[in-house]
Amino acid sequence: MTLFTLSGVTYDVPGRRLIERLDLTIRPGMVTALIGRNGSGKSTLLKLISGQNRPSAGRIAYAGRDLADWAPRELARDLAYLPQVTPPAEGMLVEELVALGRFPWRGALGRFRAEDHAAVDAAIRRCSVGHLRHRLVDTLSGGERQRSWIAMMLAQGARTLLLDEPISALDVAHQVEVLDLVHGMCRDEGFSAIVVLHDLNMAARYCDHVVALGAGRLLLDGPIGALMTPEALLSIYGLPMHVAAHEGHAFALPR
């Protein structure tokens, strides 16, 4: 069983083609890194497979069913998406934001049950934002806000996580914490994740698989080891890089 199956997916905006006939399968139960240069179409692809946008041509199946056949809330219970830029949340406290993640389960009217409170608490704990619970989201630092949104997404209880640059505003300790969390959830609890990352070393350390895009086309699709070679990195970034290993972990540095 595959997580996502894309066949001939194309996405056009007036006057431009952003994704060009993409065929791709993504497997469940692992962390897939989505990498590529700025403007290569990573966010666009993530929006397509999260159902935010419909492809102009081609089909996307999620868990064996065409994405268009999923009802909105049914999909949201199974798949959570974190946009690259989060909107301002005027007048909202962190715990209220996180509680919004339960909407797919309870809808507009359903009562909050013990399991919902438990999910919210667990998400807040896992993202270490407990001390921020009663703060206004809009008054947080960039990294604190990013972790609050990730907590909101975890509270959704979905088994598939799509994260668009989730660690761009985090310090290195929190980067490790978030990626460790996602990695652990996939390894031990059967979750699946697709994460847009710019930090190659973090990707090598915490991801199992890699998909690389360039100008809306697939450049690489393979195990993470395939990424950490000078040839692959040169073809993706157009930049000569050194790859070294230290205690079994691969490192890439610009030459």
Place this chain on the structure above:
Amino acid sequence: MNRMILVGGAVAALALWTIAALSALPLAEWPALPWRIDGMSVGQILLAYGLMPRGVLALLAGAALGLAGALMQAVLRNPLADPTTLGTASGAQLAIVAATIHAPGWLAGGNLPVALAGAGAATFLVMALGARRGFAPVTVTIAGMLVGLMASALATAMTLAQGHYLLSLVMWNGGALAQVDWSGSRNMALALVPALVAAAALARPLMVMSLGPEGAHGLGLRLAPLRFATLLLAVALSAMVSAQVGLVGFVGLAAPAIVRSLGARTLLQRLMLAPLAGALVLSLADGLLLALAAAGGPSLPTGALTGLIGGPLLIWLLPRMKAQVPQQTEAGDRRGHRAPRPARLLAGLAAACLALGLLTLFGGRGPGGWGFIAPELRETFLPLRATAILAAASAGALLAGAGAILQRLTANPMAAPEVLGVTGGASLGYAVTVMAVDGAGPLMLALGTSAGGALALAGLAGFAMRADLAPARLLLAGLAIGALASAVLGAIMASDDRRAWVILGWLAGSASQVSALGAAALAGLALALLAVLAASARVLEILPLGTEVGRALGLPLARVRLGLILLAGLATGAATMLVGPVSFVGLMAPHLARAMGLARAVPFCTGSWLLGAVLMLLAAFGARTASYPYDLPLGLFATLIGTPWLFILLVKRTSA
């Protein structure tokens, strides 16, 4: 190809003007240059000093309004802003009305000085409040709307109190372009040319400003002086137009929107093309009226009828418009403040609402002065009073609830029930019924009103299904429908007819004619709305976070938005039908609620609902007692009570 519309419009406007001019005077008899007035016939003089300057003035005034609108939309970062947003025109109108009634001598030197003084006073008030927060867009917008509402309520009150001046005032209000010499055009041109140069110079700083306050600061731009200068320029232009030709509605809103849908992308393009579109819309409207008059039709004020041309044009073009970048609140606007115990605040409001209801029911002013109603009168008067009070409170709650929904849905502080166009449609329905049916009874009027409102709502819903429901565009569509309706209404009002007075009275709002059944139905609807609001709390919580988050959480956005728009429209229509278009309660109550620190969906909506009821209760009491034994218009009182309150809250918050 799109730009061909501009060319086609220009040709049409010129053709219309030529038809009017030729039917006034055959081409062979046109005066030869240079004109010498002593050698000209009356017909020649009328052409050379009447029609010709009128055509030029229409172009210039339209251009000035288009430019003012584009500047205003850029600096307030709101596609709904227009030259009337800051209350300038209403200030000018109030000054003219007040002078006409109380000091006619001041008008001896023409309208210009008085109108400019009024516009200046209104602007001063708005700027004084805006300055405390560095002219942050939302603050300035709200302050401007408050001043505008207040001024036009005062003007209407004065007009109503002096019925016999009505018609000349309506003519001025409606924007009269008729000219007797070239001085109007010359003044306008003298104002417009430097304004265009200044606008071009402001384009780049304004573009930098659109990066938001942090971005602008990082690039070394000081925001407050830039905003002040831009606002002042826009206000000066619109004051010029108000003073020269009176209130000309809708051009300032439509022109920038039209050029944007025609593909003008950069700010400089918009600033330079909007005057062109404005000139076209006003010339087309004026040419149409001139041609009509030449063909033996009635002579109507142009300013009130611009919606006739601009409305349909905008509705047709809107689907092509690129989505707006969503505006963001900035530090000066952010209310960061949340009431620590919203439940307590709401309970207090509910208690105040009940107490006020009882007080106005039993208390009041009688033949013997202030006091409680005498026991022997209770049986006759209490049911009547109770009906009026219930109707007023319910209407207030309905309108405020509708406003709360719209503000939540669009995150636009200017969103209010009248933006939906339903109020305009209902008003038009009422007016048409009054004019078409001799001695129409209450049932007939109610039918006509609701038919008008329903038509407008259906038009909006139809539009909503066609375009992909981007809320900002939907509001523009609602405004366009409303402008179309009020253009027709303006034509009806300006026709020399005593029934216009009946309509003006209704437009000011009144709850004294509602039947017991009607009041009960309205109350039932208000309660139902409250229930729906409570039930949609989570949805209303998610919607302001935008499309992406809404979709990610599984919200069926298209259906939810359509449903909420229809709900707001129905609530507005029902309230308007019974007590008249007092919908600015729907604007003020949500702002009051937010200023009180009610931030989350449930407290915000419930609070708005209660505040709407409270405002209308106060208004009903004031309307009944202020000039006993006569009832005064309810809507006017609601404005006169609500605006100062909100003003005080805003000032308090800024100094805190």
